[in-house]
Amino acid sequence: MSLEVSDLDVHYGRTRALRRVSLSVAPGQTLGVIGETGSGKSTLARAVVGLVRPSAGRITVDGEEVTRYRARQWRALRRRGVVQYVFQDPLRSLDPDVTVEDSIVEPLLIQGRPRREAADRARRLAARVHLDEELLSRLPGELSGGQRQRVTVARALVTDPRVVILDEPVSALDAANRVRALELLKQLRDAGTALVFISHDLGSVAGVADRIAVLYQGGIVEEGPARTVVNAPRHPYARLLVGSAPTLRSAAADRAQREELRELLQNIGGPA
Amino acid sequence: MIRRVLRLTTGRIAFGILAAIAFLAAFGPLLAPYDPLEGTTDILANPSGAHPLGTDYLGRDVLSRLLDGSRVSVLGAVQVALLALVVGVVPGILSVYFGRAFEWVTLRLADTLIALPFLVFAVAVTALLGNGIPQAMFVVGVMVSPLFYRVARAATLSVARSQYVEAAIVAGASVGWVVRRHVWVKVLPPIAVALANTTGVGFVVVSSLTFLGIGVQPPAPTWGGVLAADLGYLSFQPWAPLVPTALIMATVWACNLLADAIRDVTGEAGRALLNTRKLDPGKVTNGSPVAP
Amino acid sequence: MALLSLRDVRIHDGVGGRDLVHGVSFELSPGKVVGIVGESGSGKTLTCRAVLGILPEHFRVSGGGIELDGRDVATLTRKEWTALRGGTVGAVFQDPASYLNPSLRVGPQIAEVVRVKKGLGRRDARRRAVELLGAVRLRDPERVYQRYPHELSGGMLQRVLIAAAIAADPRVLIADEATTALDVTVQAEILDLLADLRERTGLALVVVSHDLAVVAQLCDEVLVLRAGETVEQGPVERILYEPRHEYTRLLIDQHERYGLDRFRELDHVA
Structure with missing residues (x-):
């Protein structure tokens, strides 16, 4: 397994943000994690890359148990470039004063690789994510939203990671850029990278995910192959989620069904 | 960065003025036509061929006094700025990264310094370390360092929580890397502005210390000292304070221009942090200087 | 008779010196959704703003005509x-929080709308505001x-804004990206509410979105806009099953190949 999380708990003060979350992703597999505001999806992503400290449970990245890692050990692991994280907002996750090229190769420079090699790599990655080479010398502010997003993906790929966590990678994109970004993610997956695709929108994950996990109030309430989760969800929240996702032709649920599910959820409350 | 600053008209003007002032500081004492300490009977004389800026209440040549005092004044201001930079900015940045204890101690120290009455501190230091220019400048530098500490800390805090710093950390960056690559550029513009203001304050404070007999002793000239002396004889020579004032203002203005230019070339992020001092952006980018 | 009709509306940007909307036309009858x-x-947003008479400075309707309830708005x-x-046409936008005063309770803000628009007294206005909050579920x-x-x-908040928008019983409600910033389940709640209002009160809707699926769920007629040009217009069924323009096909593709519709399609075949 490229990434394995078991019984993960995260607390912020006395609030329990994640409760007994377990999931795993194999090489070449894509896991979609669906969660809405306050579901704990960002906390999960941050815990996996070591930005948040879990209060219980285990996290294994590429065979290495990292749960109790200290700062120094995390740094060593990160410098190997095994796991990368694509932040939700491409504009805010790029330093406005650093050129596109320097942003992309920053992980390599941190590793201490020579500049020339890094510049070379930047050009190849730009081609891979369909970014014009002349944009490399620009600042992030001079790029469009879609271009910036490709820059952050390129930065995540620069170290040939085994696991890439993507936080809402297509939410901010328009139709054309969205299709392009999803194609790129498919290529990545086919090249053997394990992807964790985090989103509030089931519709944007369904197309690329092999498996889908639904996060609700800090716990996973549904997990399974994408097709099963979409076509036959069991938990009321998962059913509401599927029934609420806008579709073109055949809505999964009508208004009355959704209303029923909302009532039901009100009554049962969150996961234990 | 210097090259980028020099591409702006404001940057060039600022550098020009500062270069002239540096020249004065270096060679001013040699250029003085008279002994700046030697009094004559020709007191409070109006400007003439012999004394282009007239003489003061002891008959000393004002031009000579200003030229001779330029080195002490400028070096004093630079010393204040550098001290404040080291004592204020470095802990300010590190307070965000060096853990809770360091943060707590430096924050309390900054608060203490702000609460401390300036004169009491000045007299105490003089009593402890003796009277002299370096001691006086030390006092001023330490007293203004909380300002730098706070400005640097605020700028660093806002950068430290940004996603691009987190992205660097996830890529394995150390604190040193983050500070060098991401924090420093954002901290610089607000610091530059604070520095420009401090330089101005430095001149004035030196003169007020002189008045109290701390630091520069009365016969030795400084710009601030000459200004203070001139102010006493306004009824005889109402124009006299204009010259030292112009020197001080030119320096402060040049520092401010330079700060603006630095802010302008360090991009959007630098500009956003500068909400303490918002100038009309058109004024700076057009490069049309404003009269001092 | 049409409640709202747009005839070849063009919108000109006085600063940029060019047209940003080149001819948008549609008609909206009571209880219908465009x-x-x-x-x-x-x-799309400029078009909505033109209908509401709140075009930003330097923008103006430079061609065509807009009729609201039979009256030419230009006059x-x-x-x-x-x-x-408010009285004839109301609107809700993307960021509900920015349309409310953060330092006032939400109820009185709606009550004020009722008092101004309906001329009710303080007590009646309050009662009506509470009624409206109930009406938006x-x-x-x-x-x-x-x-x-x-x-x-x-x-x-979006419900509160809808309540304020329908406070003066308008006959047309414009929802400009009103659900974009919301979670999917909440988005469905708001869309369900709009459908519900339409059924109960005969409210006509203009639903604006970047997502074809959001529009498809609610609308009778669809306009596909791109760079100020109407690239395709027609009944929703026709647009979905026989798209003529390549851009419309891209919008559909996004759902069919990458979205939930991917699974549905295959299952129908199977």
Whole structure:
């Protein structure tokens, strides 16, 4: 397994943000994690890359148990470039004063690789994510939203990671850029990278995910192959989620069904 | 960065003025036509061929006094700025990264310094370390360092929580890397502005210390000292304070221009942090200087 | 008779010196829903603003005509506009929080709309505001009335804004990306509410979104806008099953190949 999380708990003060979350992703597999505001999806992503400290449970990245890692050990692991994280907002996750090229190769420079090699790599990655080479010398502010997003993906790929966590990678994109970004993610997956695709929108994950996990109030309430989760969800929240996702032709649920599910959820409350 | 600053008209003007002032500081004492300490009977004389800026209440040549005092004044201001930079900015940045204890101690120290009455501190230091220019400048530098500490800390805090710093950390960056690559550029513009203001304050404070007999002793000239002396004889020579004032203002203005230019070339992020001092952006980018 | 009709509306940007919307036409009858799909910069928001008479400075309608309830809006005085907005046409936008005063409780803000638009007294206005909060399906409207904007979630705020928008019983409601910033389940709640209002009160809707699927769920007629140009227009069924323009096909593809419709399609075949 490229990434394995078991019984993960995260607390912020006395609030329990994640409760007994377990999931795993194999090489070449894509896991979609669906969660809405306050579901704990960002906390999960941050815990996996070591930005948040879990209060219980285990996290294994590429065979290495990292749960109790200290700062120094995390740094060593990160410098190997095994796991990368694509932040939700491409504009805010790029330093406005650093050129596109320097942003992309920053992980390599941190590793201490020579500049020339890094510049070379930047050009190849730009081609891979369909970014014009002349944009490399620009600042992030001079790029469009879609271009910036490709820059952050390129930065995540620069170290040939085994696991890439993507936080809402297509939410901010328009139709054309969205299709392009999803194609790129498919290529990545086919090249053997394990992807964790985090989103509030089931519709944007369904197309690329092999498996889908639904996060609700800090716990996973549904997990399974994408097709099963979409076509036959069991938990009321998962059913509401599927029934609420806008579709073109055949809505999964009508208004009355959704209303029923909302009532039901009100009554049962969150996961234990 | 210097090259980028020099591409702006404001940057060039600022550098020009500062270069002239540096020249004065270096060679001013040699250029003085008279002994700046030697009094004559020709007191409070109006400007003439012999004394282009007239003489003061002891008959000393004002031009000579200003030229001779330029080195002490400028070096004093630079010393204040550098001290404040080291004592204020470095802990300010590190307070965000060096853990809770360091943060707590430096924050309390900054608060203490702000609460401390300036004169009491000045007299105490003089009593402890003796009277002299370096001691006086030390006092001023330490007293203004909380300002730098706070400005640097605020700028660093806002950068430290940004996603691009987190992205660097996830890529394995150390604190040193983050500070060098991401924090420093954002901290610089607000610091530059604070520095420009401090330089101005430095001149004035030196003169007020002189008045109290701390630091520069009365016969030795400084710009601030000459200004203070001139102010006493306004009824005889109402124009006299204009010259030292112009020197001080030119320096402060040049520092401010330079700060603006630095802010302008360090991009959007630098500009956003500068909400303490918002100038009309058109004024700076057009490069049309404003009269001092 | 059409409640709202746009005839070849063009919108000119006085600063940029060019037209940003090149001819948008549609008619809206009571109880019907027209959808406008397009990305940012497609001119969909400008079109809505033109209908509401709130075009930003330097922008003006340079061609065609807009008729609201049988009246050409170009001839309206400021006073007539004020009466029309709220009374005949209401609107909700993307970021509900920015349309409410953060330092006032939400209830009185709605009550004020009722007092101004309907001329009700203080007590009646309050009662009506609570009624409206109930009408937008907020649980416990009396309690919501007393809340400040920051105490409510995005979905609740959007309901409050809808309540304010329908306070003066308009006949047309414009929802410009009204569900974009919301979670999917909350988005569905708001869309369900709009459908519900339409059924109960005969409210006509203009639903604007970047997502064809959002529009498809609610609308009778769809306009696909791109760079100020109507690239495709027609009944929703026709647009979905026989798209003529390549851009419309891209919008559909996004759902069929990458979205939930991917699974549905295959299952229908199987």
